[in-house]
Amino acid sequence: MFDKESWQEIFETIKKNKLRTFLSGFTVALGIFIFIILFGMGNGLKNTFQEFFLDDATNVLFIHPGRTTIPYKGFKANRQIEFKNSDLENIKENFKFYIEYITPRIYVGGIVRYGLESNSYQMRAVAPSHQHAEKTIIMKGRYINENDITHKAKVAVIGRLVKQDLFKKENPIGKFIDIRGNLFKVVGVFQDDGGDNEERSIYLPYTTQQLISKGTDNVNMMIVAFRKELGYVGGIALEKAINDYLKEEKNIAPFDNSAVFINNVSSDLKEAQGFAGVLQLIVTFVGMGTLIAGIIGISNIMVFVVKERTKELGIRKAIGATPRSVIKMILQEAIFITTISGIIGLFIGVFVLNNLGLKLEPYFIKNPYISLTTAIFATCILIIFGSIAGYVPAKRAAKIKPVIALRDE
Numbered sequence: 001m002f003d004k005e006s007w008q009e010i011f012e013t014i015k016k017n018k019l020r021t022f023l024s025g026f027t028v029a030l031g032i033f034i035f036i037i038l039f040g041m042g043n044g045l046k047n048t049f050q051e052f053f054l055d056d057a058t059n060v061l062f063i064h065p066g067r068t069t070i071p072y073k074g075f076k077a078n079r080q081i082e083f084k085n086s087d088l089e090n091i092k093e094n095f096k097f098y099i100e101y102i103t104p105r106i107y108v109g110g111i112v113r114y115g116l117e118s119n120s121y122q123m124r125a126v127a128p129s130h131q132h133a134e135k136t137i138i139m140k141g142r143y144i145n146e147n148d149i150t151h152k153a154k155v156a157v158i159g160r161l162v163k164q165d166l167f168k169k170e171n172p173i174g175k176f177i178d179i180r181g182n183l184f185k186v187v188g189v190f191q192d193d194g195g196d197n198e199e200r201s202i203y204l205p206y207t208t209q210q211l212i213s214k215g216t217d218n219v220n221m222m223i224v225a226f227r228k229e230l231g232y233v234g235g236i237a238l239e240k241a242i243n244d245y246l247k248e249e250k251n252i253a254p255f256d257n258s259a260v261f262i263n264n265v266s267s268d269l270k271e272a273q274g275f276a277g278v279l280q281l282i283v284t285f286v287g288m289g290t291l292i293a294g295i296i297g298i299s300n301i302m303v304f305v306v307k308e309r310t311k312e313l314g315i316r317k318a319i320g321a322t323p324r325s326v327i328k329m330i331l332q333e334a335i336f337i338t339t340i341s342g343i344i345g346l347f348i349g350v351f352v353l354n355n356l357g358l359k360l361e362p363y364f365i366k367n368p369y370i371s372l373t374t375a376i377f378a379t380c381i382l383i384i385f386g387s388i389a390g391y392v393p394a395k396r397a398a399k400i401k402p403v404i405a406l407r408d409e
Helices: 004-016 018-054 085-094 130-134 146-151 160-167 206-212 228-249 265-308 310-318 323-356 372-398 402-407
Strands: 060-065 099-114 117-126 137-141 155-159 176-179 182-191 201-205 221-226 260-264
Touching (some): 018 265, 018 372, 099 130, 155 160, 323 372
Antiparallel strands (some): 060 260, 099 176
């Protein structure tokens, strides 16, 4: 039931003891504020890790050739391993029940010209399925298709920044660009969440690049996407199976780990998420420590408050106040100050996080946030323990005999 007189008394007490009230409230608000900021930054760090990996498909294996370090089956050490088109077909056939798609990638760099404009760019000669591996977004035109691969067409898909550099405001679709002395028709413009470096790239059909490179069928690397239903464990098993298969095909010693390198994105993502999770856990513990420090601060202040009001409490008991009413009075004041201060700290913390956005991105913290549920839960925890912190000295004060309380100096 609402007791108007008790609330008037609480406000009068707060008004007379502004500094004490401010210190109590500041301790609570600061505890909530720091917890929200730290927890939010932990989420921001997790966002950075996820964005770094989720720019590309996560169910893929990037397979790179290396050099042997161990002599094997009559072959000397330090032999350069090469991947060819036949390796793509063999892997596709031997692991067809586990693979969604496979694409080669050939790296080429050089000067690209259009009219009077020119610049140096990285070219990637790929197959159509490469679009899924890189999550390439087509803005205009189309991506490389199977017809381009079959007919070894001289077509190119350029990045958004390549279009800006060479074509300015002109529509590039259907125009021809000079790539290292060969004319390629622009059939598409793409964007990529990977950033500027990705968008300064050009995609070509891999068969066309092999034809230009004196008819070779070498590829720099292979990208294998496994079926998502295999999951993390299945992806690891497939990685090992392909590694063993390539070692057998290329006459590589079973224990030679430098001849073929396989980067499993799902494995890297899991490790990164684990690392980010540990960091967030540490940050959360630090935040909880801040809350505990706030609770201790409230407790100390409440002990001081009760001590300061010992004579007042003695007079109240002498004129008939019950222990229960004394406890209620002190506890009500503690809960009120803690609740108001906690809410203020919550709103300030959430406001600061919402306005940080990308400002901390150079420090690998992107879009820090905290869910409203977590923020409210932390505030409620502080309010509950703040109430307990006020209850303990209040109960002790209620047991003081009026005669002893009136003697207190």
